[in-house]
Amino acid sequence: MPRLTPFFKRCLLGLAALMALGLLGAAFWLGPARAPGLASIALGFAGLTLVLGALVLRHAWQETADAKRTLEEAIEALPASVEIFDENDRLVAFNRHLVEIYPHMEADFKRGARFEDLVRTSIALGGVPAAKGCEEEWLAQRMAARAKARFNPTEPLLQNLHEDRWVRVHERHTRAGGVIGVRMDVSDLVHEQQRLAASKAHLQAFVLTTPNGVLTLDTEGHVLALNPAAEALFGFEANELKGSHIDLLFGIWMGARLSLESLVGGSQELTARRRDGQELTLLLSVAEVKTSTTHRFVCIITDLSERKRQEVALQEANAQLAKQSVTDGLTGVGNRRYFDQLLQQEWQRSVRHGHSMACIMVDIDHFKLYNDRYGHVAGDDCLIRVAELLRACAGRSGEAVCRYGGEEFVLLLADCDLSGAMVVAQRCLDSIRLAAIEHDASPLRRRLSLSLGVAASVADAQGVAVSLVERADAALYAAKQAGRARIVSSELAA
Numbered sequence: 202m203p204r205l206t207p208f209f210k211r212c213l214l215g216l217a218a219l220m221a222l223g224l225l226g227a228a229f230w231l232g233p234a235r236a237p238g239l240a241s242i243a244l245g246f247a248g249l250t251l252v253l254g255a256l257v258l259r260h261a262w263q264e265t266a267d268a269k270r271t272l273e274e275a276i277e278a279l280p281a282s283v284e285i286f287d288e289n290d291r292l293v294a295f296n297r298h299l300v301e302i303y304p305h306m307e308a309d310f311k312r313g314a315r316f317e318d319l320v321r322t323s324i325a326l327g328g329v330p331a332a333k334g335c336e337e338e339w340l341a342q343r344m345a346a347r348a349k350a351r352f353n354p355t356e357p358l359l360q361n362l363h364e365d366r367w368v369r370v371h372e373r374h375t376r377a378g379g380v381i382g383v384r385m386d387v388s389d390l391v392h393e394q395q396r397l398a399a400s401k402a403h404l405q406a407f408v409l410t411t412p413n414g415v416l417t418l419d420t421e422g423h424v425l426a427l428n429p430a431a432e433a434l435f436g437f438e439a440n441e442l443k444g445s446h447i448d449l450l451f452g453i454w455m456g457a458r459l460s461l462e463s464l465v466g467g468s469q470e471l472t473a474r475r476r477d478g479q480e481l482t483l484l485l486s487v488a489e490v491k492t493s494t495t496h497r498f499v500c501i502i503t504d505l506s507e508r509k510r511q512e513v514a515l516q517e518a519n520a521q522l523a524k525q526s527v528t529d530g531l532t533g534v535g536n537r538r539y540f541d542q543l544l545q546q547e548w549q550r551s552v553r554h555g556h557s558m559a560c561i562m563v564d565i566d567h568f569k570l571y572n573d574r575y576g577h578v579a580g581d582d583c584l585i586r587v588a589e590l591l592r593a594c595a596g597r598s599g600e601a602v603c604r605y606g607g608e609e610f611v612l613l614l615a616d617c618d619l620s621g622a623m624v625v626a627q628r629c630l631d632s633i634r635l636a637a638i639e640h641d642a643s644p645l646r647r648r649l650s651l652s653l654g655v656a657a658s659v660a661d662a663q664g665v666a667v668s669l670v671e672r673a674d675a676a677l678y679a680a681k682q683a684g685r686a687r688i689v690s691s692e693l694a695a
C-alpha cells in the first residue's frame with residue numbers, strides 16, 4: 202500500500218464516512234419498496250466505502266506501530282541511557298543502558314513505575330553512595346533538581362554510583378509535562394579528572410616547597426609564573442615579575458640572547474642579578490612543555506652562589522697552603538723544600554738547553570754572637586732583614602732566594618755563568634755592607650757581614666744537581682776559612 206500523509210488519510214476517512222452515511226441515507230430513503238434496485242446499489246456502495254475506510258484505518262494503525270518500533274529501536278541504539286516519564290512521572294519507555302547503569306534496579310524498571318519510587322528503591326539497595334546516612338534529604342534534593350530541570354534544562358547533574366561509577370544526567374521536560382532523561386557513563390572522564398587533579402596537587406606541592414626556583418616562560422621568554430623560591434632568590438614578588446622578560450634576571454641574555462630551545466634538556470651555569478644588585482651564580486635547566494594548546498618553557502633554577510663562594514674560598518685556601526708549603530715561615534723567601542724542587546727543575550732545564558746555572562750559598566757571619574748579644578727575637582728580625590736585602594739583589598726572573606737552614610741562605614740563578622753569579626754575590630755583599638746592620642759582638646768591624654760561596658756549571662745529564670750545591674758550599678767554607686765577609690768562587694776553592 203502506498204505511503205499516505207496523515208492529512209490525506211484524514212480526508213480519505215472523512216470522505217469515506219460521508220459517502221457511507223450518504224449512501225446509507227439514500228438506501229433508507231429509497232427503501233426496498235420504492236426503488237429496490239437503487240437501494241441495494243446504495244447499500245452496496247455504503248458497504249464498500251466502509252471496507253475502504255477500515256482498510257485506511259488498518260494502514261494507519263500499522264504505520265503507528267512501525268513508527269513506535271522504530272523509535273524504540275532508535276532509543277535502544279543510542280550510546281547513552283534514555284528513559285521517558287509521562288506527566289505523572291511514571292516510566293513510559295527506557296533502553297537497556299539504563300539497566301546497565303543501575304543493574305540492581307533491573308526488576309524495578311517497569312512501565313508505570315514512579316520516578317520517586319525508583320529513586321527510593323535504588324537508595325535502599327545501596328545504589329547511591331552519596332545518599333548513605335541522609336537518604337530523605339538526598340531524595341528531596343534530587344527531586345528538587347528534577348523539578349529545576351523544567352526551568353533550566355541545560356544544567357546536567359553529576360551522580361556518583363556504586364563501584365565508583367559516575368553518570369551525567371540530563372533531564373528535559375516535554376511539552377506534555379513528561380520528562381526525558383539521558384544518562385551518560387562518564388566514569389572514565391571523572392577518573393581521569395581525579396587523576397589530573399591529584400597530579401596537579403602533587404606538582405603544586407612540589408613547586409611551592411622546593412628550594413629550587415621555578416619559572417614558567419612563554420616562547421618569547423616572558424615570565425608567566427614563578428614559585429616562592431624564585432621570588433626569594435631574585436628578590437621580586439611574583440606579580441612584579443609576571444610579564445617581564447627573562448633578560449631582567451639573567452645578565453647573560455643581555456645583548457647576546459640565548460634561545461630557550463637551545464637550553465632544553467640540558468643545564469647551564471650562568472650569572473644573574475638579584476633586585477638589590479647582588480650577583481648570583483645559578484644553574485639553569487630548561488624543560489619544554491608543548492601540547493596541542495600550549496607551548497611553554499619551565500626553568501628550574503638552582504642557586505650555586507654559596508657553593509661558588511665556598512669553592513673560591515677553598516681555592517684561595519689551597520693556594521695559600523701551597524704557597525706556605527714552599528715558603529719559609531720566618532723570612533717569606535722560599536724554603537728548603539722549594540729550593541730542592543727548583544734545583545732539580547733548573548738542572549733539567551740546563552741539561553736540555555746547555556745553559557750554565559749558578560748557586561750562591563750565603564751565611565751570616567758570627568750569627569751565634571748576634572743572638573747572644575741581641576737575643577733570639579732580634580736575631581729573627583735580623584734574618585728577615587737579610588732575606589729582604591738578598592731578595593732585592595736577586596729578585597729578577599730566573600733568580601730565586603731561599604732559606605737553606607738556620608742563618609744560611611741560598612741563591613739559585615738560572616741561565617747564569619760564574620762571572621754573572623759573582624756579580625750578584627758582590628751585589629749581596631755590598632748591600633749588607635751598605636745596610637750597616639749593627640753587630641756589636643762581631644769581631645769584623647762591629648757590623649753584620651756575609652760570607653758567600655759561588656759555583657756555576659752547565660748541567661750534565663750524568664751528573665747530579667746537588668753537586669752544584671756542594672761546590673758552592675765548599676766555596677762558602679773556604680770564604681769562612683779565609684776570614685769571612687767575602688766571596689769565594691768554586692774555582693778558587695777547588
Ligand SMILES: Nc1nc2c(ncn2[C@@H]2O[C@H](COP(=O)(O)OP(=O)(O)OP(=O)(O)O)[C@@H](O)[C@H]2O)c(=O)[nH]1
Binds near residue numbers: 570608685
Ligand atoms: N734568632 C735565630 N737564630 C737562629 C735561627 N736559626 C739558627 N740560628 C742561630 O744561628 C746560629 C748559628 O751559629 P753557628 O752555626 O755557630 O754559626 P755562626 O755563629 O754564624 O758562626 P759562623 O757561621 O762560623 O760565622 C746559632 O746560634 C743558631 O741558634 C733562627 O731561626 N733564629
